[in-house]
Amino acid sequence: MKMMPVNPFLPISLQQPAAGRELSPAGTADFGQALQQALTEVNRLQQNAALESKKMVLGQAEDVHQVMIAMEQARLAMQLTVQVRNKLVEAYQEISRMQI
Amino acid sequence: MQIFRAMQISASGLTAERFRLDLIANNIANVHTTRTEQGGPYRRRSAVFAESLQEARRGVGLPGQVGGGVRVAAVSVDRTEPRLVFEPEHPDADADGYAAYPNINIVQEMVDMITATRAYEANVTALNASKSMFLKALEIGRG
Numbered sequence: 001m002k003m004m005p006v007n008p009f010l011p012i013s014l015q016q017p018a019a020g021r022e023l024s025p026a027g028t029a030d031f032g033q034a035l036q037q038a039l040t041e042v043n044r045l046q047q048n049a050a051l052e053s054k055k056m057v058l059g060q061a062e063d064v065h066q067v068m069i070a071m072e073q074a075r076l077a078m079q080l081t082v083q084v085r086n087k088l089v090e091a092y093q094e095i096s097r098m099q100i
Numbered sequence: 101m102q103i104f105r106a107m108q109i110s111a112s113g114l115t116a117e118r119f120r121l122d123l124i125a126n127n128i129a130n131v132h133t134t135r136t137e138q139g140g141p142y143r144r145r146s147a148v149f150a151e152s153l154q155e156a157r158r159g160v161g162l163p164g165q166v167g168g169g170v171r172v173a174a175v176s177v178d179r180t181e182p183r184l185v186f187e188p189e190h191p192d193a194d195a196d197g198y199a200a201y202p203n204i205n206i207v208q209e210m211v212d213m214i215t216a217t218r219a220y221e222a223n224v225t226a227l228n229a230s231k232s233m234f235l236k237a238l239e240i241g242r243g
Contacts, residue, residue, distance in 0.1 A: 063114070069111050072231060
């Protein structure tokens with residue numbers, strides 16, 4: 001049975017965050033970029049919901065269900081964002097409680 | 101977002117069923133219409149739906165196996181003979197005194213309306229199911 005070797009720890013350079021980005025393989029966004037993309041998407045859904053409800057109020061809406069679905073999607077995306085944020089804060093607190 | 105694909109599919113179903121209900125309402129409203137722009141009595145219209153194809157979702161499933169919902173392919177116009185009613189005083193009556201009325205069976209329209217309403221409800225139920233799946237996924241790791 002072959003054991004997986006433990007990779008040696010690489011020193012994390014706080015001064016050069018750009019060096020950390022180079023470590024991620026090409027084509028895969030790092031966590032910050034992924035988070036940024038997800039937040040942009042959530043923002044887009046919120047704006048879409050606002051636009052749809054505005055159209056509804058102005059009497060230009062084609063379908064009621066489109067408005068409801070847009071609002072529901074915005075709500076769900078927001079809840080997902082809040083959950084991700086909760087997890088991040090949880091992880092941060094876990095580390096900050098660490099005994100040194 | 102990929103996670104909202106099921107909602108988009110249900111939304112297309114809702115739009116399609118609402119469109120079908122529009123046509124049914126139009127058929128019922130025009131049940132006694134003897135004049136149209138094309139001439140002759142109103143002709144019953146019905147929707148033809150087609151599967152809307154989109155690129156398959158990534159990850160699970162086989163490529164091309166998940167469609168993108170439904171779309172209205174065409175509106176077919178009924179070509180059956182109009183219903184002739186003997187009404188000599190009617191302005192649109194022919195030389196023999198028969199007025200041509202649309203060949204619309206109101207009972208059939210009512211049944212179509214019920215199926216459209218139920219199909220709409222089924223799409224709403226599917227949409228709510230996908231929503232509750234999403235909310236359940238958010239509960240992972242909680243509690």
